Amino acid sequence: MKRRLDHVDDRGGIAVFVAICAIALIGIIGIAVDGGGKMRAVERADYLAGEAARAGGQAIDPAQAVTGKAIVVDPQAAAAAAQAYLHSAGASGSVSVSGNGKTLTVTVNSSYDTRFLSVAGIGSLSVTGHGKATLLNGVTAPEGN
DSSP states (O other), X not given: OOOOOOOOOXXXXXXXXXXXXXXXXXXXXXXXXXXXXXXXXXXXXXHHHHHHHHHHHTOBOHHHHHHTSOXXXXXXXXXXXXXXXXXXXXXXXXXXXXXXXXXXXXXXXXXXXXXXGGGGTOOEEEEEEEEEEXXXXXXXXXXXX
């Protein structure tokens, strides 16, 4: 006589597999969404830094410009103008003027509040933007990043 083997019940195995795949897929989508959000935040920080540098570069030193001696930025006025622009845009950062008074550099520090990664305990990602403007013949020219 043939002996019959007991049949192992495997119902529900596919459900576990689908659940694991769904969780992995949601994780990948979350990383893509938050990664894209951080990239947009960096672009905004770079834009704000560049515009702040340009605004600060408008503050030339009138004493040297009127006499024709040199066209350079007034460091205090340039820093104040750049900081005022950042404040009006709701951003914060640092401003520095080069030794020769022709280059203004702005760094914006911000953060991106995550949407999906907060589930994994990552509530925000730091963002830094850079902008630089160089004074050329009395005209402020923004430089690429």
